[in-house]
Amino acid sequence: MPTGTKRRYLYTRPESEFWQYKFVIDGRTFRGSTGCVEASEAAKLVDIKRAEARQRLQAEANAIGHMSDGSRDLTLAQCLERYRAAKEADWRNKQCRRINAEYCLSIGDGPNMLISRLTLPDLVTFRARRKLMINRKGDAVKDTTINRDLAHLRAAIRYASKCGFRTPQLDWSAAIKNKAEKHRTRTLSEAEQVKLFAAIEKLHPDLKGPVQFAILSVARKTAVFDLIWENVDFEEEVAFVPLKGEGNDPIIHENL
Numbered sequence: 001m002p003t004g005t006k007r008r009y010l011y012t013r014p015e016s017e018f019w020q021y022k023f024v025i026d027g028r029t030f031r032g033s034t035g036c037v038e039a040s041e042a043a044k045l046v047d048i049k050r051a052e053a054r055q056r057l058q059a060e061a062n063a064i065g066h067m068s069d070g071s072r073d074l075t076l077a078q079c080l081e082r083y084r085a086a087k088e089a090d091w092r093n094k095q096c097r098r099i100n101a102e103y104c105l106s107i108g109d110g111p112n113m114l115i116s117r118l119t120l121p122d123l124v125t126f127r128a129r130r131k132l133m134i135n136r137k138g139d140a141v142k143d144t145t146i147n148r149d150l151a152h153l154r155a156a157i158r159y160a161s162k163c164g165f166r167t168p169q170l171d172w173s174a175a176i177k178n179k180a181e182k183h184r185t186r187t188l189s190e191a192e193q194v195k196l197f198a199a200i201e202k203l204h205p206d207l208k209g210p211v212q213f214a215i216l217s218v219a220r221k222t223a224v225f226d227l228i229w230e231n232v233d234f235e236e237e238v239a240f241v242p243l244k245g246e247g248n249d250p251i252i253h254e255n256l
Helices: 039-064 076-090 094-104 120-131 143-162 190-203 205-217 221-225
Strands: 020-025 028-033 066-068 071-073 238-241 251-255
Touching: 020 039, 028 039, 076 094, 076 143, 094 143, 120 143, 190 205, 205 221
Parallel strands: none
Antiparallel strands: 020 028, 066 071, 238 251
């Protein structure tokens, strides 16, 4: 069994006689066995492993860019890949981010274009081409979707700039529409509503009442979440919900 006082980045496993290590650098996780029984020896090995990991990551980062006329330049593909490698661990929806990046590769002259040569017309042309595309549902691509593509590219370029690469000065406000159309609100069909309540009654019967009230009352989300017991009259089967713009007096909004 491992001996000595546990140090940072070290932990034990029941099936191993050696100290195990785990550490994270720039979103990348490194783990394995130290091959050491004594904690002090294992800690020294971890220091070596961390130094090697940093050198390897730096070498990978340097390999993505290349020198041109004394300045560091990145192609569009390299810029997006460098950003992905550094930030992907923090992304909530990795698949969507990858799709954003794939579409961004068609901007300007394509993947091999230097990002320092990107211009506003390149972004405007990209938006126009994307608007002509059809999504998986057969509908025209929305402005909000295109905004996410461009926002991903902007984040990648900002990251490249922080890393010392040459980047373009772009008027992003002219390329990203701040007043993009809102997503259409879709209502449940009668059949879908029946299925929903059947599933709720089976899985979470205690939530059937609140969900039914939220759907049938058409109350604002905050009004439903802020509803308290003292504003519910179980005998009369009504809930008192403060409506927007009506002051603080509770109003009977919907029968329960």
